[in-house]
Amino acid sequence: MKPLDLILDASESEKQHIIISQFGASLGKKSGRLVVREKGQVVTEVPFDRVEQVTVITSGASLSTDAIEECVRHGIEINLLDFRGSPYAKLFAPGLTATVKTRREQLLAFNDQRSIFLAKAFVRGKIQNQINTLKYFAKYRKSARQEVYAYLQDAALLMEKNLQELTGIDGLNIDAVRGPLMSVEGRAATRYWDAVAFLLKGYVVFPGRENRGATDPVNSLLNYGYAVLEARVLGAVLQAGLDPYAGFLHVDRPGKTSLVYDFIEEFRQPVIDRPVLAMVIAGVEIGMEGERLADGTKRDLLERIQQRLAATERFDGKKYPLQSILLRQARRMASYLRGDQKYKPFVCSW
Amino acid sequence: MKTLVIYDIELDKVRTKVSELCKDYGLQRIQYSAFFGELNTNRREELRQRIKKTLGRTVGRIHFFPICDKDLRLVMQVMNLPELLVDGDDGEASC
Numbered sequence: 001m002k003p004l005d006l007i008l009d010a011s012e013s014e015k016q017h018i019i020i021s022q023f024g025a026s027l028g029k030k031s032g033r034l035v036v037r038e039k040g041q042v043v044t045e046v047p048f049d050r051v052e053q054v055t056v057i058t059s060g061a062s063l064s065t066d067a068i069e070e071c072v073r074h075g076i077e078i079n080l081l082d083f084r085g086s087p088y089a090k091l092f093a094p095g096l097t098a099t100v101k102t103r104r105e106q107l108l109a110f111n112d113q114r115s116i117f118l119a120k121a122f123v124r125g126k127i128q129n130q131i132n133t134l135k136y137f138a139k140y141r142k143s144a145r146q147e148v149y150a151y152l153q154d155a156a157l158l159m160e161k162n163l164q165e166l167t168g169i170d171g172l173n174i175d176a177v178r179g180p181l182m183s184v185e186g187r188a189a190t191r192y193w194d195a196v197a198f199l200l201k202g203y204v205v206f207p208g209r210e211n212r213g214a215t216d217p218v219n220s221l222l223n224y225g226y227a228v229l230e231a232r233v234l235g236a237v238l239q240a241g242l243d244p245y246a247g248f249l250h251v252d253r254p255g256k257t258s259l260v261y262d263f264i265e266e267f268r269q270p271v272i273d274r275p276v277l278a279m280v281i282a283g284v285e286i287g288m289e290g291e292r293l294a295d296g297t298k299r300d301l302l303e304r305i306q307q308r309l310a311a312t313e314r315f316d317g318k319k320y321p322l323q324s325i326l327l328r329q330a331r332r333m334a335s336y337l338r339g340d341q342k343y344k345p346f347v348c349s350w
Numbered sequence: 351m352k353t354l355v356i357y358d359i360e361l362d363k364v365r366t367k368v369s370e371l372c373k374d375y376g377l378q379r380i381q382y383s384a385f386f387g388e389l390n391t392n393r394r395e396e397l398r399q400r401i402k403k404t405l406g407r408t409v410g411r412i413h414f415f416p417i418c419d420k421d422l423r424l425v426m427q428v429m430n431l432p433e434l435l436v437d438g439d440d441g442e443a444s445c
Binding site for chain 2: 001002004007008030031032033045047049050
């Protein structure tokens with residue numbers, strides 16, 4: 001039995017994100033609770049209405065159909081991630097909230113100005129968030145490490161220029177503006193990652209940004225983080241009734257969730273870069289097993305991302321947890337496509 | 351509001367079901383027949399109705415005590431835990 005003091009101090013019924021990381025763990029249902037077992041022993045039991053999400057990050061885990069059914073009924077998503085952290089499956093109720101109008105308008109938007117408007121908004125949001133992330137890390141170094149402060153400020157200033165270039169880009173359809181947009185995005189990104197490399201100098205070896213197959217700690221953390229964020233963004237896009245495969249900025253390719261890649265751009269820096277960079281700067285040991293992140297580090301990072309998603313940011317004149325901003329933005333994109341509302345990218349404060 | 355649920359139920363089967371229900375509502379066991387945890391008015395009423403249904407016509411009594419923060423600060427305990435008792439010690443532990 002748990003001591004009374006602990007129960008007294010327990011914060012008021014916050015929803016939990018269940019992470020399954022033990023090989024061979026099983027997820028089941030008992031009465032109205034989700035039960036996690038490891039080696040036959042019960043390790044966690046949580047009532048379904050206090051579960052926010054379930055993420056399985058290990059292989060060899062088993063899920064019971066009863067548990068899946070109950071999760072789906074409570075609107076709890078189950079994410080299955082592979083060792084890289086990429087979601088390979090997601091379990092949710094079929095045809096949850098999708099309206100036909102949203103999807104139809106989304107596909108039609110590809111041929112008119114709406115796709116250009118959205119693609120520009122995503123790029124603008126991304127660059128602005130990169131600038132703000134640099135400013136965020138610069139502000140704590142204003143007096144302590146002036147050379148870093150100056151470098152980050154300069155980079156931010158140059159990126160503001162990239163931002164201005166966006167206004168001039170226009171065309172008949174998205175295919176005509178994709179090239180210029182990608183070029184601005186790419187140049188801003190190069191400056192951003194250069195600045196990040198400067199910021200991290202002395203803490204850890206950061207060879208510059210690398211996407212897939214990176215073997216250094218920082219890129220591995222970022223790639224793992226982005227993959228996890230991808231699962232959340234996919235969830236938000238689906239909940240808003242959008243088709244994750246029909247993107248605007250990213251070209252259609254079979255099996256590629258292009259809209260997720262478009263929409264995720266607004267959130268990479270605020271949700272993943274900040275905790276990852278903070279973690280590296282704080283000197284947290286990043287465990288590697290050969291060329292991959294160690295399981296303990298993956299779990300640590302997941303918990304930090306979770307905290308970040310629960311942290312509040314300013315949005316629309318109010319404070320909301322980042323995870324609900326994600327959902328609101330997805331719904332807003334859907335309603336923009338249906339012609340109801342203007343769309344503005346999410347920009348995180350610094 | 352924090353709520354204390356205590357019960358006396360004769361039939362083992364019904365008693366188990368009631369304790370399972372308490373756990374489903376996120377309450378924690380503090381004694382063999384006592385649960386404690388956060389329940390708002392709606393959840394408390396929901397739990398009451400489900401327990402009432404589970405009890406049916408069998409013999410038993412279940413009490414619900416909502417407790418406010420002010421009173422919670424006055425909580426006291428006296429206990430001897432078997433794992434804390436050492437030989438020769440009269441083992442008085444309290445918090």
